[in-house]
Amino acid sequence: MTVMVAVPDSPEGRTALSAAIDEARLRATDLVVLNLALGPLDLVGMPSDLDITVKERTGYADLADCVLAALDEHAGKVDVLVIGMKRRSPIGKALLGSLSQRLLLEVDVPVLAVKR
């Protein structure tokens, strides 16, 4: 079985990644890291005792679609999806769509949402 983590290019992404590493250790499973950044993922300091696969985001402008597609690809194998959450002002909430909210509502596996 697998822990999957969505890592956008932000501090929340790095928080989610370290939480996912702990979670994979705890469950003794492998870890699939979904790199949502446009650049390569910084792998320095990643533990060597875990079986880590990095999946790059290609062909999806929408981050939530990309995560949902990756979950479909690993259907039945993902124990938990780890995501980072950001505090948003009320105006920010009104103006911007929330990646976390879409995932919480649409994903059909348990979601671990980590706050910084």
Added chain:
Amino acid sequence: MSHDTLRAGAAAPAHQRRMKLLTVVATFGGLLFGYDTGVINGALPYMTEDLGLTPVTEGVVTSSLLLGAALGALLGGRISDRRGRRTVILWLAVVFAVGTLICTFAPNVAVMVLGRVILGLAVGGASITVIAYLSEVSPAERRGRVVTQNELMIVSGQLLAFVCNAVLGGIWGEDGGVWRWMLVIATLPAVLLWIGMLAMPESPRWLASHGRFDEALGVLRQVREAQRAERELAEVKALAEEDRSARTAGWADLAVPWIRRIVVVGIAIAVMQQITGVNSIMYYGTQILTESGFDRDGALIANIANGVISVLATFVGIWLLGRVRRRPMLIVGQIGTFSALLLVGVFSSVLPEGPARATVVLALTVTFLAFQQGAISPVTWLMLAEIFPLKLRGFGMGVCGLTLWIVNFLVGLLFPILVSSMGISATFFLFAGLGVCAMLVARAIVPETKGRTLEQLETDFKQAGATA
């Protein structure tokens, strides 16, 4: 490259002749682009009389093409991803011809503007699709040259338009409606493009990206040596995959600070290329020269100098790109252009209208174009291709291309209005001022891209945020 030396020897084999023919045919798209944007330059004075244009409608007729082009560039990319490069270029040839005919027979301003918008769709679509087609069928070692070759065809098309304008204006200038003949000539390369493309194959990379590998191999066998075709199929597959990942980014990615910084720099580079006012000279050169003291035939002939220098400077620019760093080349180009504009403004206000002023203004527009086409324009295209990391490339180039067309549109629309309301020298002072601002912005934010990897640039953009 070993096959390059081979190539220099005996008569060119069939696949090379085919590749050459293909390049010539496809670059007719660039030639049409140049002709259709340049022809208005000489046609406008005659059109103004026939259709009763005011400075505002002059601006609208000229710039409506650019609005169409913005839309065409946007749609062209998407449709050619779906339907194929060759199919879209065939359609564009038809759109070119239809737009040209509507403009040629336009009885009034409204129909003329409609024709110009349709022509613009073709111009914008061609600007994207022809470059994609050529770079996808060219062998790897030639791929980098495709963009600059296309740029050369665009300025050649403008020169061709200026020459046709001068010849037609010189012979039939006294008869009414000579501008209609100037416009209709553009149907000829459109027909040639259409017939030529019928015989040309689809892009192998596009075929591969749609899983049609047998057909892709078939095309490669037409345009490469036999053993090389097999080897290249793997490369083409990899490149098709790379293209897919180049279309990853979207608006949501602008939430990331360093991505936003790169896109802002890209937009600034696009704006800086147009804000010099280069296209006010490419579109209104004849009128600028008439206002300075040439008679109409004289201005049409003198305007050819603008076309010739653009072509020569583009050659120099291509040569310079390989030898000089990008940033100094851009900044020197900007200093050259705004100095020339400043001097046009000065001499237009101190010299009386007449042969002396006309000659000085012509010398200065030629100087301006030498710096613009020899330094600023080539650096612009190359830098836009160099600054974006792969996954941002499709989105970044799209946004910058759109910006370029919109600024071009605004310059084309406002130039005649500005000249009629505040006079020619004040207008040139305004462009010189904008040029100074552009240079200061370039000094502050444009990174050096020559000889640096994308990873190095990426680190710079990330660190710029950490210190700011």
